[in-house]
Amino acid sequence: MSEFLQFTFIGLQRGAVYASLAIALVIIFRTTGLLNFAQGEMAMFSTYFVSVAYDAGLPLPAAVVVGVAGGFLLGAAAQVLLVRPVSNRSMGNPLPIVIVTIGLFLGLNGLAPRMPWGETTRPFPVPFGTGSIELLGATLSHRTIGTLLVLASEVAVLWLLFQKTRLGLALRGVASNAESSSLVGIPVNRMLTVGWGLAAAFGTVAGVLSVEGGVDNTLMISPLVFAFAAATLGGFDSELGAVVGGLIVGVFSELVAHYVDLVGQDLKLLPAFVLILLVLLLRPQGLFGRAQVTRV
Amino acid sequence: MPGGGELMADELLRVDGLDAGYGPVQVLRGLGFTVDEGEIVVILGANGAGKTTTLRAVSGMLPASGSVRFKGQEVLGRRPDQLCSLGMAHVPQGRGTITDLTVDENLRLGAYTRKDHAEISADVASWYDTFPRLGERRDQAAGSMSGGEQQMLAIARALMSRPTLLLLDEPSLGLAPLVTKELFARIADINRERGTAVLVVEQNANLALSVAARGYVLETGQILTSGTAEELQNDDAVRQAYLGR
Amino acid sequence: MAGDSRSTGVYGALGSVWATLSTRAAIGPAWLRKAVGWALLAGFLYWIPTYYPESVVTALTKTVCLAIAALGLNLLTGYTGQISVGHGAFFGIGAYTLTILVTDHGWGYPAAMVVAAALSFVVGVIVGLPALRIKGLYLALVTLGLASLFPLAVKRFSDLTGGSQGKRLRPPLRPPEGSGLANDQFIYYVTIAVAVVCFVLVRNLVRSRVGRSLIAIRDNETAAATMGVNITRTKLAVFGVSAMLAGIGGALSVLDSRFVNAGSYQIDRSIEILVAVVIGGVASIAGPILGAVAVVFVPDRLPENLAVWKPVMFAALLIGLVFLAPGGIMGMFKRIGGEARVALARRAAADDGDTSA
Ligand SMILES: Nc1ncnc2c1ncn2[C@@H]1O[C@H](COP(=O)(O)OP(=O)(O)OP(=O)(O)O)[C@@H](O)[C@H]1O
Ligand SMILES: [Mg+2]
Numbered sequence: 004m005s006e007f008l009q010f011t012f013i014g015l016q017r018g019a020v021y022a023s024l025a026i027a028l029v030i031i032f033r034t035t036g037l038l039n040f041a042q043g044e045m046a047m048f049s050t051y052f053v054s055v056a057y058d059a060g061l062p063l064p065a066a067v068v069v070g071v072a073g074g075f076l077l078g079a080a081a082q083v084l085l086v087r088p089v090s091n092r093s094m095g096n097p098l099p100i101v102i103v104t105i106g107l108f109l110g111l112n113g114l115a116p117r118m119p120w121g122e123t124t125r126p127f128p129v130p131f132g133t134g135s136i137e138l139l140g141a142t143l144s145h146r147t148i149g150t151l152l153v154l155a156s157e158v159a160v161l162w163l164l165f166q167k168t169r170l171g172l173a174l175r176g177v178a179s180n181a182e183s184s185s186l187v188g189i190p191v192n193r194m195l196t197v198g199w200g201l202a203a204a205f206g207t208v209a210g211v212l213s214v215e216g217g218v219d220n221t222l223m224i225s226p227l228v229f230a231f232a233a234a235t236l237g238g239f240d241s242e243l244g245a246v247v248g249g250l251i252v253g254v255f256s257e258l259v260a261h262y263v264d265l266v267g268q269d270l271k272l273l274p275a276f277v278l279i280l281l282v283l284l285l286r287p288q289g290l291f292g293r294a295q296v297t298r299v
Numbered sequence: 300m301p302g303g304g305e306l307m308a309d310e311l312l313r314v315d316g317l318d319a320g321y322g323p324v325q326v327l328r329g330l331g332f333t334v335d336e337g338e339i340v341v342i343l344g345a346n347g348a349g350k351t352t353t354l355r356a357v358s359g360m361l362p363a364s365g366s367v368r369f370k371g372q373e374v375l376g377r378r379p380d381q382l383c384s385l386g387m388a389h390v391p392q393g394r395g396t397i398t399d400l401t402v403d404e405n406l407r408l409g410a411y412t413r414k415d416h417a418e419i420s421a422d423v424a425s426w427y428d429t430f431p432r433l434g435e436r437r438d439q440a441a442g443s444m445s446g447g448e449q450q451m452l453a454i455a456r457a458l459m460s461r462p463t464l465l466l467l468d469e470p471s472l473g474l475a476p477l478v479t480k481e482l483f484a485r486i487a488d489i490n491r492e493r494g495t496a497v498l499v500v501e502q503n504a505n506l507a508l509s510v511a512a513r514g515y516v517l518e519t520g521q522i523l524t525s526g527t528a529e530e531l532q533n534d535d536a537v538r539q540a541y542l543g544r
Numbered sequence: 545m546a547g548d549s550r551s552t553g554v555y556g557a558l559g560s561v562w563a564t565l566s567t568r569a570a571i572g573p574a575w576l577r578k579a580v581g582w583a584l585l586a587g588f589l590y591w592i593p594t595y596y597p598e599s600v601v602t603a604l605t606k607t608v609c610l611a612i613a614a615l616g617l618n619l620l621t622g623y624t625g626q627i628s629v630g631h632g633a634f635f636g637i638g639a640y641t642l643t644i645l646v647t648d649h650g651w652g653y654p655a656a657m658v659v660a661a662a663l664s665f666v667v668g669v670i671v672g673l674p675a676l677r678i679k680g681l682y683l684a685l686v687t688l689g690l691a692s693l694f695p696l697a698v699k700r701f702s703d704l705t706g707g708s709q710g711k712r713l714r715p716p717l718r719p720p721e722g723s724g725l726a727n728d729q730f731i732y733y734v735t736i737a738v739a740v741v742c743f744v745l746v747r748n749l750v751r752s753r754v755g756r757s758l759i760a761i762r763d764n765e766t767a768a769a770t771m772g773v774n775i776t777r778t779k780l781a782v783f784g785v786s787a788m789l790a791g792i793g794g795a796l797s798v799l800d801s802r803f804v805n806a807g808s809y810q811i812d813r814s815i816e817i818l819v820a821v822v823i824g825g826v827a828s829i830a831g832p833i834l835g836a837v838a839v840v841f842v843p844d845r846l847p848e849n850l851a852v853w854k855p856v857m858f859a860a861l862l863i864g865l866v867f868l869a870p871g872g873i874m875g876m877f878k879r880i881g882g883e884a885r886v887a888l889a890r891r892a893a894a895d896d897g898d899t900s901a
Contacts, residue, residue: 038685040629089866099866101627101681102822106862109815113855169411172400176408179399186358186391188383188412188460224811228692231685269700276689283674283682 005140010261011254012138016147017229018253019154023209024223024230025237025245026157027202032239033178034198035090037100041107043227045081045203047220048111049074050210051118054125054218063128071207078203081107082196115220124217150212154246157208161242164201174198225272229256232275235282238292247290252278311336311464311496312357312369319356319363326352327520329365334464337494339487341507341528343541344517350500351392353517354466357498358382358389370463384412388462392469392500394453398442402433405441405452409459419459426455429485446473454482458489467499471506479503483510504541508532516541589736593729601728602800607840608735609797612742614820614832616789619746621821622828623758624779626676630687631790632813633694634664638794639804640698640705643713653717657738657795664791665784672783677776683783691814698806710805717799731799738796742789747829749785758782790817812855816840819858822865 024046031039053070057063085103093099116122131149135142165171176184177194185191213226233252237244252275259274260266266273282289310333317330326349334340344350356363359379367375374382379389397405406426410419427434430451436444441452450473457465467486471479487510489495501507508514508528516524516537524534531537572580593601617631641660645651651659671690675682698705705711719730749755760768761775768775798804816839824835838861843854 038681040684040688085863096625097681098621098625098627101684102818102866103863105629105815105818106859106866108859109812109855109862110859113853113859117852117856172404172408173411175400175404176397180395180397182360183391183395183397184408185379186360186383186389186395187409187456188380189408190378190380225692228689231688235685267700270693270696272689272693272696276693279686279689280671280674283678283686287678287682 006261007258008139008141010257012141012143012147014254014257015250016144016150016253017257018233018250019150020209020213020226020249021229021233021252022154022246022249023157023212024206024226025233025249026161026242027206027209028230028234029237029239029242029245030198030202030205032234033242034174034195035086037086037097037104038231038239039202040101040104040227041081041111042202042206043223043230044108044111044115044220045074045077046206046210046226047218047223048115049077049203049207050127050214050218050222051115051120051125053207053211054127055120057127058125063130067208067211070211071204074203074207074210075200078206079196079200081203082199086199087192087195112220112224124219127214127216127218129216130212130214153208153212154249157205158242158246161205165242170197174201228272229253229275232279234289235279236289238289240293241289241291244289244291309336310334311338312367312498314353314357315366315368317353317356317363317365317367319352319361321361325520327356327363330517330520330522332515332522332525334496334498335512336463337490337496338513339490339497339499339511341504341511341514342498342500342517343504343507343514343531343537344500345540348517349520350517351468352520354389354468354498354500355391358387358466360389360391383460383462386460386463387466388457388460388464389466390453390457390468390470392472394446394449394472396441396444396449396453396456398440400441401438402441402444402452403437405456406433406459409456412460422459422461426459430455447475447478450474451478451482454486458495461493462495464496464498467497467501469500469502471501471503479506483507486510504537590733593732598726598728601732603841603844605728605732605735605800606797606844607836608732608739609793610817610820610840611833611836612739612793612796613790613817614824614835615742615746615829616786616793617817617821618824618828618832619750619789620783620786623750623755623762624782625762626683626779626783627681627818628687628783628786629684629811629814629818630671630690630694631787631817632809632811632815633687633690634668634787634790635794635797635813635817636694636698636804636809637664637667638791638796639798639809640711641791642795643711643798643804644704647711647714653799657792660795661788661792664794665788668787669780669784672780672787676779676783687814688811691811695806695810698809706805708806710803713798713802713804716802728800734799735796738792742792743829746785746789750829754778815858819862822862825869 024042027042027046028039031037031042049070052073053066056066056069061069085107086100089099089103129146131144131146133144133146135144136148137143163171165175173184173189174194174197176187176189177191177198181191184194209226209230210223213222229252230249233248234245235248236251237246237248255278256271256274260268260271312334314333315331317327318325319327330349330353332340332342342350342353352361355361357367359374359377359382363375365375366373369382369385369387372385374385377385383389397408400408403423406423407419410422413419427437432448433452433455436448441449444452450470454467454470457467465486470482470486474482483506486497486499490497490510499507499511508531511528513527514525514531515522516531524531524537526534592604596604613631613635616634617628621627638660641663642653642656645656645659646653667690671686672683675686699707702708716727717731717734719725719727723730725733750758757768757778761778820832820835820839822835823838824831824833839858843851843857846854
């Protein structure tokens, strides 16, 4: 039982990371109906920003703020320079934009080791330290607690932003009906830019939370797939779904890895992958999504 | 046309030589008309004549060439949101409510270009008075309302921006005759009280002409006839084609 | 080398026939010109390994393997509008299946090749089913998962696969005795032969009734559905064939490298195949070959200090092509050709105008 609890705790910590990145995926999907394959690599890149700021002497929280701002700019720039011109030309066909996000995935991944911050793994502090407490016979690390608290505050920020601000209302308006939104005076393109920026900002948090020992360009490759599993499970158009989905995916894959020998620690991705297939097969709109997904 | 593009003192909208279409299909051919400040103008025309296209080109939703002058400025090529900030509000055909937002949120979003928070709330409340159905359903998703209710919401939302010019594309579509009548009465009220000019496309020509000052008849992207509401009501061709008598 | 004197001859012949083929006022009936063209191409493909050194032949073999995989992805994307980020995994499935069956179970090459192809098909169908039933680019998502999972699975089951250390293919495929061919030459010919079969099959598939229904699906799913095309089944079959082609390419690629390891089948392999398709132009049959040349043959010849920039260059190419030439290189050729024809027609018209004035 305590063993079960132990791995549930670890799963919750991982799941919180997947949830953070899934939030980013959902923000993009809601505003543009796109799967952003570069979300993970954008997060990796802005985690480098955090690392550089931290090494320059800033305290970690301040460095994270710098990275989040950098992530916002990176996301916004990607939208303005690449996504917007392509979507203007592709007339509703999502394929060219998806190819662009895959190109961005490849480009950012290849560019990271070529940047002035160096080719080798950059050391990075473990967020929230290495301490822990005992709970019901299992060890609950400070890191798990901290990570879950960060996720909780992300949810709060998201809720306040989308439900309580004019900007959030406008973003939701654009997500639901861009044409009508422009008719009430909302600058749609600017909102899409803000949406990409926001997504990348949330992604930065996911990047920092997922660091294990150091930052390199493989940081977000597998979290991206887990995050896609989380968003699929929760429903691509639901932030709440992303959070719940992330936690479920985290715990589920951790437990399966521990209890099913065939899977083991190496193949933790397998349960998440199977989850994606099953959700698409049985409930394509996910747990919290609206049933916009149609069969062909 | 006399004056040829020269702006009259009370002219709010002047459209000249408007060409627009969809890809290779040209729909509007050198269209021209005007709307004065505080005036209600109706556009009549058969299905496919280009009425919707006209409104879309005027409000910046569709690329067009020619000239659209609003409040004395050339506005052709500006985006819909910029025109909305300038005081033009457009209720597109088929409503265009933002279905994922609640009724209340739709109305508040309508006031996106305004900063006077207290008055925004007062305006929302006044719309709930006008259309009690909306008030009853204020926290319901707009998409879950009936077609007529959504039409009311779309019009109320457009007026939330306190426009100088309201473009209405077939507001009666899907509304019960009684509700349509009420709606037009309300439009006339708003026009009288706030001086909001209205350019309305309407199939119910009788009703539209009863509140309008002037009208234009559109055929295959060109103005066929124009005149005061009274003249059009008495025009034989118009009567046959649009008034059903 | 005897090839030296032969090469100028072949080039000369190629040049003159090319010139003949490309002028409208060609001699002989169309079928004859076509036959001569094909014969020439066959001769050219036959001639390459007799002239070029092993390193070039090996690189070409590698290129052809990738071209087959790209052909598979091209079939999928060009004819269903879907995209797969997981063709590297099918490539790997083909490679590992062949290696394991031959090395550990003593199978013959042809049988192992068939099983490798079949297994890729089956995995494709299983993975594709959930995604292809619903609207949207969910196949990309599912195949991303597969591409990420594959190298991990290889490591996890290292008893079977050799894991990160890799696994050797034994016994290697040897040329038949008395053929006088070197290993690399023989493998090149085998690869080319399989590739020709694959290309002809796909070409016939695309031109058949199935092909037309594919186009119908891509352009308008609703219309295709009312026309009575079973969309999910057709899409699934296409994806299966597409995965199978990638598997065949992968299986062929081991003949020469004689080695598989987890590192060679990471997600970048999938993206490489995608880059080849985008370069070559979606929805064309010859495109994948050009794309594969650009992705394998050219970078293999880059100097060391540029090689680390390969992913960035591919990314720039991918994004740049989406911007500049949505139809890829083949599309570009077609467009340039079209523009040239328009320009010629204009000039002709202008000349007419001059003379009549
Ligand atoms: N999106 C579009 N793409 C291509 N052609 C269009 C499009 N929308 C309208 N058209 C064409 O433009 C012409 C004018 O259409 P428009 O919608 O302006 O007509 P309308 O006068 O508003 O008709 P209705 O009374 O039916 O609303 C029609 O012939 C129509 O087929
Ligand atoms: Mg219309």
